[in-house]
Amino acid sequence: MAAIKWIQFLVGAGLILCGVFIFIIEMIGVFRFKYVLNRMHAAAMGDTLGIGFSLVGLIIMSGLNFTSLKLFCVIIFLWFSSPASSHLIARLEVTTNEDKEKRYRRASLKELEEETRAAEDQ
Numbered sequence: 083m084a085a086i087k088w089i090q091f092l093v094g095a096g097l098i099l100c101g102v103f104i105f106i107i108e109m110i111g112v113f114r115f116k117y118v119l120n121r122m123h124a125a126a127m128g129d130t131l132g133i134g135f136s137l138v139g140l141i142i143m144s145g146l147n148f149t150s151l152k153l154f155c156v157i158i159f160l161w162f163s164s165p166a167s168s169h170l171i172a173r174l175e176v177t178t179n180e181d182k183e184k185r186y187r188r189a190s191l192k193e194l195e196e197e198t199r200a201a202e203d204q
Contacts, residue, residue: 141153
């Protein structure tokens with residue numbers, strides 16, 4: 083029985099360490115990227131994946147009990163709320179950006195098809 087507890091602890095600790103590692107990569111991405119949408123993407127993906135790994139590690143460490151159910155509910159809530167909030171932040175940035183011409187371009191479907199054909203011909 084003690085061996086099972088140790089294996090449970092080591093697997094949970096490994097997942098928590100993976101989550102912390104993902105958080106570190108996320109912070110590096112947030113500080114290194116220059117454009118706000120790139121920063122937002124790094125933060126959103128890192129949060130979702132890092133919190134997921136960390137909370138799954140805590141679920142494994144605590145065993146099957148009511149606390150595990152609550153942690154699982156937190157994971158589900160974050161998986162639904164994080165992409166929605168990131169999308170809203172991105173829309174806000176696109177609509178309020180003063181340098182739209184520098185960052186974006188309008189392209190029609192015909193222009194995109196021509197670019198795709200030119201890339202395939204090369």
